Every structure is written in structure tokens, then in C-alpha cells.
Amino acid sequence: xxxxxxxxxxxxxxxxxxxxxxxxxxxxxxxxxxxxxxxxxxxxxxxxxxxxxxxxxxxxxxxxxxxxxxxxxxxxxxxxxxxxxxxxxxxxxxxxxxxxxxxxxxxxxxxxxxxxxxxxxxxxxxxxxxxxxxxxxxxxxxxxxxxxxxxxxxxxxxxxxxxxxxxxxxxxxxxxxxxxxxxxxxxxxxxxxxxxxxxxxxxxxxxxxxxxxxxxxxxxxxxxxxxxxxxxxxxxxxxxxxxxxxxxxxxxxxxxxxxxxxxxxxxxxxxxxxxxxxxxxxxxxxxxxxxxxxxxxxxxxxxxxxxxxxxxxxxxxxxxxxxxxxxxxxxxxxxxxxxxxxxxxxxxxxxxxxxxxxxxxxxxxxx
Numbered sequence: 001x002x003x004x005x006x007x008x009x010x011x012x013x014x015x016x017x018x019x020x021x022x023x024x025x026x027x028x029x030x031x032x033x034x035x036x037x038x039x040x041x042x043x044x045x046x047x048x049x050x051x052x053x054x055x056x057x058x059x060x061x062x063x064x065x066x067x068x069x070x071x072x073x074x075x076x077x078x079x080x081x082x083x084x085x086x087x088x089x090x091x092x093x094x095x096x097x098x099x100x101x102x103x104x105x106x107x108x109x110x111x112x113x114x115x116x117x118x119x120x121x122x123x124x125x126x127x128x129x130x131x132x133x134x135x136x137x138x139x140x141x142x143x144x145x146x147x148x149x150x151x152x153x154x155x156x157x158x159x160x161x162x163x164x165x166x167x168x169x170x171x172x173x174x175x176x177x178x179x180x181x182x183x184x185x186x187x188x189x190x191x192x193x194x195x196x197x198x199x200x201x202x203x204x205x206x207x208x209x210x211x212x213x214x215x216x217x218x219x220x221x222x223x224x225x226x227x228x229x230x231x232x233x234x235x236x237x238x239x240x241x242x243x244x245x246x247x248x249x250x251x252x253x254x255x256x257x258x259x260x261x262x263x264x265x266x267x268x269x270x271x272x273x274x275x276x277x278x279x280x281x282x283x284x285x286x287x288x289x290x291x292x293x294x295x296x297x298x299x300x301x302x303x304x305x306x307x308x309x310x311x312x313x314x315x316x317x318x319x320x321x322x323x324x325x326x327x328x329x330x331x332x333x334x335x336x337x338x339x340x341x342x343x344x345x346x347x348x349x350x351x352x353x354x355x356x357x358x359x360x361x362x363x364x365x366x367x
Contacts, residue, residue: 022328112239
């Protein structure tokens with residue numbers, strides 16, 4: 001509900017420069033990244049996933065309240081870091097739980113279903129925010145406060161979920177973690193993903209780009225809702241496709257689409273084209289987010305899957321920290337198109353590398 005409003009609130013209501021926006025988003029995402037690794041490893045060690053997911057959703061719920069009382073950008077920084085800290089706590093254990101209860105032959109479908117459900121909420125939230133804006137005007141604080149309600153409901157629902165991870169695979173009991181056991185394919189995918197992430201700055205910059213080419217606040221929020229609708233609708237079909245034709249083709253296709261979209265954002269000069277770019281951007285997310293996590297789960301056995309997912313997502317987040325800071329500086333010092341030319345270039349390189357280097361299928365025998 002609140003995410004597409006944050007960059008507008010920060011830069012227009014509070015008057016923060018774009019470089020501050022990039023630094024805040026980068027720091028917030030790096031916080032999430034660091035704790036994805038920590039929580040993934042801890043959930044592997046204790047053999048439980050649900051406590052970390054429950055704690056993460058609870059922390060994020062509390063953090064949302066801070067936005068409603070923010071009158072200076074450091075409070076927004078605290079709120080965003082708190083929210084992403086909660087995301088970091090929950091993401092890797094939750095993804096490991098999804099992988100554990102999904103047969104490898106339909107793992108892409110399972111992750112795709114989760115992304116579709118999660119993103120469906122992200123699409124409804126901005127639409128609810130727009131309805132509230134129509135009633136109360138461009139006063140974001142009451143909307144930030146109301147965002148606490150669905151966050152609390154998520155915690156209540158999660159409390160009813162059972163946490164019964166499967167027993168360790170044969171030969172894994174008491175095994176020590178050795179990062180080399182993740183396999184070469186895992187690290188090839190990680191390296192390609194990091195190259196891609198160096199140009200994949202926070203989505204707040206595409207929202208600002210929408211405003212930059214003339215869209216109103218309501219229109220900018222609607223474009224973000226459109227992106228989430230497309231993302232939600234295509235996530236499960238993308239996951240099913242990855243089960244059938246292999247994850248490499250689907251992920252490489254996602255990188256190619258991202259390159260086209262970001263080059264489009266670099267040269268766009270009319271608001272009408274922004275709608276198309278946001279819709280196509282949703283297809284990139286559907287092709288890469290859940291499918292990428294499924295691919296990581298394919299490479300690594302059940303006992304250390306939380307750690308592998310945490311390392312992957314943590315490294316990606318740290319790269320996005322650098323990318324977001326750089327994007328803010330490029331926007332202020334070079335121009336609004338500069339971050340998007342960078343992102344399109346790194347995505348094009350990632351597409352070529354993925355097509356050439358990623359294995360056609362995950363290593364055999366991974367549970």
C-alpha cells in the first residue's frame with residue numbers, strides 16, 4: 001500500500017534530494033540482504049522456519065507506523081530500514097519452507113504461486129491507497145497509518161501455519177556447512193545475478209521517472225499497480241514454464257526484457273509510454289523473482305537451503321545498495337536517463353552470460 005508513495009513523500013513532501021532517496025533505499029535493502037543470510041543460516045541450524053518468518057512480519061508491521069509520524073527524512077530512513085530488517089528476517093526461511101514442501105518437478109510452480117499471491121496484495125494495496133487519496137487529498141500520513149492493518153492481519157494468519165520441516169537427507173545429519181558444496185552452477189548464477197544487480201536500482205526510481213515525464217501522483221501509483229497486476233498474473237505461468245523448459249531460458253528472457261524496459265525508461269518522453277513500460281516490467285519480475293529462487297533451491301540440498309537462499313538474496317541486496325546510491329547520484333549529477341542506461345547495459349550483459357553459462361538443468365539429485 002505505501003511503497004509507491006514513499007519516494008513521492010520523501011522527495012516532494014519532505015524535500016529530500018534524489019541522492020538521499022537512493023541512499024535510504026540502498027541502506028534499507030542492504031539491511032534486508034544482510035539479515036536474509038543470517039536468518040537463513042539460523043533457520044538451517046535450528047531446523048525451524050516459522051519463528052523467523054513470524055518475527056519478520058511483526059517487525060515490518062511496527063515499522064510502517066513510523067512513516068505516519070515522519071517530518072524529516074532520517075525518520076523515513078529508520079522506518080525503511082526497520083521494514084527491510086523485518087523482510088530480511090522472514091524471506092530466506094520462508095522461501096526454504098516453500099522449497100521443502102514442494103516437489104522438485106513443480107518447484108517453479110510453487111514459487112510462482114507464492115509470488116502471484118504476494119504480488120496480488122501489492123497490486124491491491126496501491127489501488128486502496130488511490131481510493132484514500134481521492135477521499136482525503138494528497139495527505140499520505142493517514143494512509144501510512146492504515147497500512148498497519150493488513151500487516152497485522154498477515155501476522156495473525158501466519159500464526160496458524162504449521163512449521164514441520166522434513167528430516168535431513170541421508171548423509172546430511174551433523175554435516176558442517178561448506179560453501180563449496182553449493183556447487184559450481186550456484187556460483188555461476190550468483191555471479192551473473194550480481195552483474196545484473198549492479199544496474200538494477202530500487203524501483204523508487206521508475207516511480208520518480210513516471211513523475212518526471214509528467215504523470216500525476218495518482219497516475220504514478222496506478223502505473224505501479226499495473227506493474228504488480230501483470231507480475232501477479234504471469235508469476236505462476238512463468239514458474240510452470242521453468243519446470244517444463246528449464247529455468248535458464250526463463251531467467252535469461254527476464255534479463256532481456258529488463259534491458260529493453262530500462263532503455264525505454266531512459267529515452268521515454270511522454271507519459272503514455274510509461275504505462276506500457278510498467279506493464280512489460282511486470283513480466284520481467286514474473287520471469288525472474290520466483291524462478292531465480294527455485295533455481296537456487298534446485299542447486300542446494302535441503303539442510304543448507306536457507307543459507308544458500310540467504311547468501312544469494314543477501315549478495316543481490318548489497319549490489320542493489322551500490323546501484324541505488326549510484327542511481328541517485330547519476331540522476332542528480334548527469335540526468336534522469338543515466339540510471340536507466342546503466343541498468344539496461346548490465347541487464348543486456350547478464351542476458352548474454354546467462355544464455356551461455358547457466359546449466360540447462362539443475363544438478364541431478366538435489367532434493
